[in-house]
Amino acid sequence: MKHLSRFLAVSLLVLGLSTANAQDENNPWAVSIGINAVDIFPTGGDLINQGEIFDEFFNANDHWNILPSVSQLSVGRYIGDGFSFTVSGSVNKIENAGELPDGTQVNVDDLSYYAADGLISYSFKNILKSGKLDPSLGIGGGYTWLDEVGAGTLNGALGLKYWFTENLALNVQTTYKHVFEDYEVSNYPPTHFQHSAGLTFAFGGKDTDGDGIYDKDDECPDVPGLKEFNGCPDTDGDGITDAKDDCPDTAGLAEFNGCPDTDGDGVADPKDECPTVAGLPALNGCPDADGDGITDAKDECPNEAGPAENNGCPYQDKDGDGVLDKDDNCPDVAGTVANNGCPEVTEEVQKTLNEYAAQVLFDSGKSSIKEASNKVLQDIIAILKEYPTAKFTVEGHTDSAGSNKLNQRLSDSRANAVKNYLTENGVDQFRLSAVGYGEDRPIATNKTRAGRAKNRRVEINLVKE
Template sequence: MKHLSRFLVASIFVLGLSTANAQNEDNPWAVSIGINAVDIFPTGGDLISQGEIFDEFFNAGDHWNILPSVSKISVGRYIGDGFTFTVAGSVNKIDNAGELPDGTLVDVDDLSYYAVDGRISYSLQKVLNTGWFDPYLGVGGGYTWVDELGAGTLNGSLGMNFWLTENLALNLQTTYKHVFEDYEVTGVTPTHFQHSAGLTFAFGGKDTDGDGVYDKEDECPDVPGLEEFNGCPDTDGDGITDAKDDCPDTAGTAEFNGCPDTDGDGIADPKDECPTVAGLANLNGCPDADGDGITDAKDGCPNEAGPAENNGCPYQDKDGDGVLDKDDNCPDVAGTVANNGCPEVTEEIQKTLNQYAAQVLFDSGKSTIKDESTKVLNDIIAILKEYPTAKFTVEGHTDSAGSAKLNQRLSDSRANAVKNFLVENGVDQFRLSAVGYGEDKPIASNSTRAGRAKNRRVEINLVKN
């Protein structure tokens, strides 16, 4: 018995350390181990001299029979709604069976005592709204052997669990065991009180993920978590459960649903295109130093405001003519606003062109340009290039000698010969047109040699819009 007691105490102690709740829905199983005391006197019996019911109920020194070792063990299963079913076994020795009317104690010769009992009990803990104090009432029955005779009993119990921790309680219980049949074992009636004291260990709750929170209360029963989050995990430790955390692996704030804002610009890192540099919400968290609406990373001139179509840079006016390059048809040549940034052909330039053009010589009766005209043609080309957007007409004229048809054909040929020379030497062909007027536009009298010489000419005239 001594070794059995030690084994039971050690086993239940280990069992108690592995559990985490009082006996309830979460920890439905409980094991109790302790000692018991059998008291035959205050039962109102009449086979021998006994007191009235509850008489000298607490007279442990004279009436209680106690073994000096572990003598009672029970196993209970929580049923629900405060009810528990318990099976208990106990052993004892009866040395004191009461007292005679004159007060003499009735001694018996070490009668053996064995009992197996079943009980359904109801906890008053929730009714009384208590925490550590857990009283209960129980009814049940059992079978008790005193020496070699046994009898069935109807039992009524009153007990109390004092929960020292969430799974460990001190248990005190008293049970009245009543026998309806009259029989006598060496003058002892089986009707008696049995008191017990011991330790109760609750266990058996289901905790699938092993996080110490039972499945019934665990909002994340398959994933280890924390008690303060009802069993759900908080991987990054920011106080927001992973299920509600938009950034479960990176600590953040509740303001951003668990995500960080590294640069402190009020935009959570996952939505911030520039998470390490403070920026603007309308630019997805990126900065815009010059305030032109283009992020610095995409701005060709981050410190100077400029339009997006110019890559964030301000438009220039390279030629300084007051017309921005974007609107300047001649960005490299100073011009006028009226002429879209291009220089305007003045009357003097027009006059100079025709002075040069008048010096272009042709072979007699032909459209072949003489070599000595090359220099003056190059001077014409130089002037035309100074006005890159201006358009000109090369006009051919003749005197009245010969037929008008022949003169028309000759003027056309000479005008085209000059145009071709200019185009071949760098003038855009789309800026030039050629036309012959024959003898229709004389500038002098065809009656004199000098006049006819003036009428045989080429002119280069500006085409005005």
């Protein structure tokens, strides 16, 4: 029980040692269990006529002491750059202690063997670029007990692991343990070899998102991803990781940072105002069939080029007078360029107006228009409407009969009477003005009846700008 307690204490030391290191950065922790064999003979010692160093090294039948059960436990942690630190505890029974000069085996009475060791080892796995074979060299020290006697040792080890999986390996190791002090034959332990074999379980790799890629290699450790993208996701499967994909939920092209270009016009859909119709980059992906710089959707004349101020339509010249409607003051009536698209009142038209105006008759001494004048007044209205922007003055004139004051009043009244008739029948009032000149502007002599008849008149004259 005393020896068993000692082994349990060593085991607890091994399992609780937080500074132990092993394996690699992905799975930094490792636990190994197995069996061990102690061989005293091939160490070059002279306590019991031991053989030369490595003499009969593989003579397991004659020299190895093996406990037929799990007899070794180790815990290790990876340090970095290929180095690991491992602590181990082992137990055994020593029956074969060497041989006499005549070759007779020296047997002892089942001495209890206990050892606690620490080892720093270097793995050649990465140098060999091997995924399975993992050879190593190590150096360290420990303490070994044979029954009640213990001694410190300086250890050197050669090991080999074969990894079946990322976490499971078969391991074999040979350790040379050199005892620091000389002991008599009766005072073991002597310098010896300890061989071991067993299984190694590597663990401790952190994979927060569970995508099979350890956090240290995972560029997106909190989000499940793909190995080919170092653990980052590609939700839409377009070969661009979500972090670099402007459209992570829709498959797209690398040239558009993962966004699609549905209409193939070179403008990515998020920036394309017309994503289903091929268009122009300058117009945010929208088409312009007539090439006037206005997208078809906003162009009231998509097949005819026109300016933006006219909603993409060309300016019209409805009356065909050479003046565009936008500049034509009379877009529905042919005119002249000089008169801004409006017709000009010629001398002949002016003459015709006054011939008609001279036929307007009034009641004697009054400003009321006789009904017989309606026909000629309608003719005057028709002419005025042909020149919708022209302005006219209705002038009233009298002969010299009667007082000057009376004639002035009468001429004013008659001029206004004609003006009122015209405006009441469709002529814009702002185009007409009325003035009376009394007897001041005769066109014939007032000394004859015929002359006075000519002087009693109404004229409609163009107002010149």
